[in-house]
Amino acid sequence: MSTKVTYSIPNIHCGHCVHTIQSELIELAGVKSVKADQMLRNATIEFEAPADEDKIKALLVSIEYPAVG
């Protein structure tokens, strides 16, 4: 059973940011899909174990797109 979360990511400012977030997150084991939105500045991630919210958020911090809230 997978979980879907949406995070606000204020550092998204262009299509390159969207591409970076999507391509990095999809590499994390357990992440099923990633849809980042340039206009809304958010990302919706569907995942299952072994991925969890802590790992996803840590990855976003490491690529300098920290999630807010």
Ligand SMILES: [Cu+2]
């Ligand atoms: Cu950008």
